[in-house]
Amino acid sequence: MSNVYSTICPGCNFGCGLYIRENGAIDIDFRKSSPANAGKLCRFGMNLPKLYAPVKSMIDGKEVTLEDAAKEAAKRISAGSTAFLSFGNTTCEELLAFQKVATSYLCTGVNFDALPKDTYQTLSVGIPYSEIEAAKHIVLFIDPYEQYPLIVRRLLSAKKKGAKITAVWWKALPIANETIKPADVSKLQLSKDSLIISDFHPMSDADQVKNVLALAKNAGARVTFLKPFANSTGAYILSKDAKQKSHGALVDDINKGTIKTLFCLESDPSILPAETLAKLTNIIVQSGSAISDKANIIIAHEPLYKKKGTLINNEGRAQALGGAGTNGLDALGIMAGAKFEFNALHESVKKAIGISTVDEFTVPKYDRPAYSAIQAAPKPFEAKTALVSVYNPFMWFNLADDNDFVELNLNTVRSLKLLKGGTLKIKSNGSSIEKKFKVAPVQDNVIISAKKFGIEKGMLTPVEILR
């Protein structure tokens, strides 16, 4: 009476297992044996039915078959000036096929070009969660509650065993024993017993990433980078030898007019600025979930939970999706003019990871080469007040949430004479918005948001705030 799929949450690269039940509507259920999350899900995971709204293949607003949409996409791509974007939100097998389609311009979104080559592996594959639980000193360059909530229980477990937790963040976090302002990062005391947890994603500031790498290197500390897409780790492992473009480079190339068509594989183009997207002739989206209303062509196939294939989580753990669908591969095959065989791709994936079988209960052994010393000098933030955008699954997927407010501290409320239940005016670069506010232990001259308002210029946006 019900179809039940054993799957992985696409909200980030943590690798949370769950069941999806199809009973007319879509329901989530808890897969308590899942090694990454013990069946537990965050706020985004609990909202997955909203993400998995049905999607239909379309050409310029007209409903068509998947095959026709893929053929039309192939035709428009053949005109050239096409960029191929995939943040890594699909299976390794599909990403391998995608690479063959995207030889001319592969964009994974992240800026490897700005970072030393010998840090590639450190950035790509994180350390096992069990090592986080065993750490003596943990330094957070993330907000675990908003960004990667399933890491919280691992941190709590470490704390229970005596670990000290230091947050380098704009707000005091309940889990941290101490909080250091990001501007005061030089005061951070690290040792060989320290473990730094940061993240790496398309909006990451390369100087900041370099700084985190340098801090770890200089202290002999370990560092692990969490990532926001279901198969970010798999995408980076498989793209190691490919030329990858960053989100910034893609925006520049579209703005310059060298890219006219954007093909997005299971990736939401609205992560790019609206004014940039407006310059494109064609936006083609291949997806199993409704992620964009801006696309000229939508190639709609089964959602992630019905796909057959492999994901690699932050730890490097290979996880099998429980579905049987390969329509995504078929569509890519139409565009490549060749059929992609799942089994052959699957064997290539296993070879790339160095495993003989996909076993979610085993973390494969990865080389963790040391990287050379790094000169890092992050630019200080000049503006008086900053809007800190805390990138989280709802932002990456453009999914509505109960987060239409900013956080600020009581000093700011008093100095601006803000009224309880009232709003705050935020001005930036000629734009002005008005938002509700929440009083929280945030630093002075900082406002924090977990929602995209459309005025952001990266993680930190200079703003003026007033009543």
Next chain:
Amino acid sequence: MQKGEMYVGWSTKEDVRKRGGSGGLVTSMLAAALEKKLVDAVVVLKKINEFEAVPIITSDVNEVLNSAGSLHSVPSNFAKLIADRNLKVALPAKGCDTRAIIEQGKRNAINLDNTYIVGLNCGGSMHPVVTREMLEVMYKIKPEDVHGEEIEKGKLIFETKDGKEHAITIDELEEKGYGRRESCRYCTIKVPNNSDIACGNWGVTGDLAGKATFVEINSDKGAKLLQNAVDAGYVQVQKPDEKGVAMRAKIKGVMEDLGKKWKAKIFVPMDNRLEFFRKELENCIDCGACKTVCPTCSCGEVSKCTEFHMRGDAYKMSMYHLVRFTHLADACIGCGQCSDVCPVDIPLTRLYMMFANPIQEQLKYEPGMDMRKPPYFEVKLND
């Protein structure tokens, strides 16, 4: 057959008898209910491995016969799976499943007249991730090598594929932080006499030990269910011997006393409760999983706990939790589902029960144990 009678029985199907727990009576009884159209659907666990099974609703007799049977490391609760579906259904149910089904019945989300509750004696269940770790740390065996498990005479026994048995006392395991989930330790409903028919291996003696199920009929529906299985040729039964009846009562008593001791140990009076609750809840990420999974909650998406709560509020304790504490005061059955799914490991069941225990004791009301109306359904001015 009638309410109050006891039997010992087993499946007449050889493969079910061998594969199912305690002679496969429950599996065969459920299959017979479906086969003879006593019900339209049955809930079973579809086995994935020794530590994972997914509950499904099926109308396929073969799917029932091939189901997993009882697995101690699959701590699910079936009540919400069948709520709001208007099914004529039969399902296996531990004490906590049964209590939740009855509470859903009181809230009109389950039609109890159409629901055949096959109670399973339960000494407790284990979390699968904890079980895997326990096997490696305490038993020194690989989880993949496990072929089966059983609880007998206070010991948790794992059988490996090489045919060897590995046993450790549950006391020792729990001392080291393994073994049963916390809520199972203090649960005192070991034989679900609130179900239509209570089944288990306690009280099966002699040659039948391990090969048959002890059955106690608790309702007319329970009698109908068992009689149907016998008439359909799926199940054979005989009267239990006196020794078996006495042994079952003794085990039940011992287990209930143990539960009471755990309850006294865990729920100790404390000062400054407000600060304690606030601290325990400080890591909450507002995921709502505790409400979604709660088997006695029938409010749906629009409910007081969610409607009175905004993430933009800066209260020291969220309205969501405050409403749930009061809402669960006469409804929490201590099943442990909320603690299981909490992404930041808040011991929610313990917190809810800390709040509910004094109220349920004062009102002499145990949710899900009978059809008595929950006290907070109506509050009279002179109460």
